[in-house]
Amino acid sequence: MEELKVFCPATIANVSCGFDVLGLALDSVGDEMIVRKTSEKGVFITKIKGQQLPMETNKNVSGVAGLALLEKSDYQGGFEIEIDKKIKPGSGIGSSAASSAGAVWAMNQLLGKPFSNLELVQFAMQGEKLASDVAHADNVAPAIYGGFTLVRSYQPLDIISIPTPEELFATVIHPQIEIKTSDSRKILKTTITLEKGIRQWGNVGGLVAGLFQNDYSLIGRSLQDYIVEPIRSILIPGFDAIKINTREAGALGCGISGSGPSIFTLSKGEHTALQVADAMKETYKAIGVDFDIHVSKINVEGVKRMTDDR
Known part of the structure; x- marks a missing residue:
């Protein structure tokens, strides 16, 4: 070639x-x-x-x-x-x-x-x-x-x-603002408490175990960030509302994609992922933020x- x-x-x-x-x-x-x-x-x-x-x-x-x-x-x-x-x-x-x-x-x-x-x-x-x-x-x-x-x-x-569970889908919404990775890293703390570290390590292990075991409930319980999300989420409009509304729509969990501003969810099945996309759309329409949205298999x-x- x-x-x-x-x-x-x-x-x-x-x-x-x-x-x-x-x-x-x-x-x-x-x-x-x-x-x-x-x-x-x-x-x-x-x-x-x-x-x-x-x-x-x-x-x-x-x-x-x-x-x-x-x-x-x-x-x-x-x-x-x-x-x-x-x-x-x-x-x-x-x-x-x-x-x-x-x-x-x-x-x-x-x-x-x-x-x-x-x-x-x-x-x-x-x-x-x-x-x-x-x-x-x-x-x-x-x-x-x-x-x-x-x-x-x-x-x-x-x-x-x-391994990737067969029915796992991602939904990602990108609010039309730009956050540079280099800038978003500068606001992060360089130390954490032992208590937060223990909770975070447990979630990393739980997420990996959930993926290996095709345990969607365990995957959802493990999608929690106690260290970075509380700091970076303040830069993303509507983040808290998106998190609440997507869980109500059936998402396993929700978080910041990379350094943001995109927000991702994981769902079991394409139907649920599409419902989650609708919830994301309605949330941003209500607060007047333009966006792109993607629903994807892994x-x-x-x-x-x-x-x-x-």
Whole structure:
């Protein structure tokens, strides 16, 4: 292959209780990207649709991630990248991660897959570092691995794939405001009480156990964040109302997607997920906030090659 077109999924990071370590990939929303080989050494951004983003390689997350891969590769040529940017930057559903993960995944395919998924995450993390000043993996890991992922350790990097229950659906609402990840991290406290830590660790373990056991009730009970959500939620209009109304509509749980402003819920079954979407819509209509909304199965493949029908 000399050229590849890929779907680069949006992602939900943190998943309430798992700050910087848990994430999941979505299937109904993502970027599209064309990556092709070139004889000239380097990574070149040749076209961007949908959003105004830097064309310069060292200022674009896909370019920086691609350069990290190229540096470790024996390949003497380079790559051109075209991006159809459908995830809005600052939306809280992994815009920078989709571009970073999509670029390195496609390059790896074109080179015959010399790198493992773990190595691809390490390359894509360099794009995240450009975007948010922190090389976090909770978005790029599910984008590359698919499904739910746990970053067990950063030093050294250790990523665990977690099974996805068949009937699990996500509903995400994006109020039309922008919150930069770098800014939202600055307001977080650097210490927590032991009591909050114990409650949070219990929820992380409960969520992982619920996913392994297909226990939807346990998943719902574990979607509680005692550390980050109380601070970041004040930046998101209508957050408390959304949380109450979506639970009444049948959601298993609700939380902030990534650094916000998007809010996510998990539900058992598509019918309930659609009911939850209606509750979200009515809540924001009542307070006069414009929004985008997505209902999606969990994407268990991650970045994937696009066919003619998608």
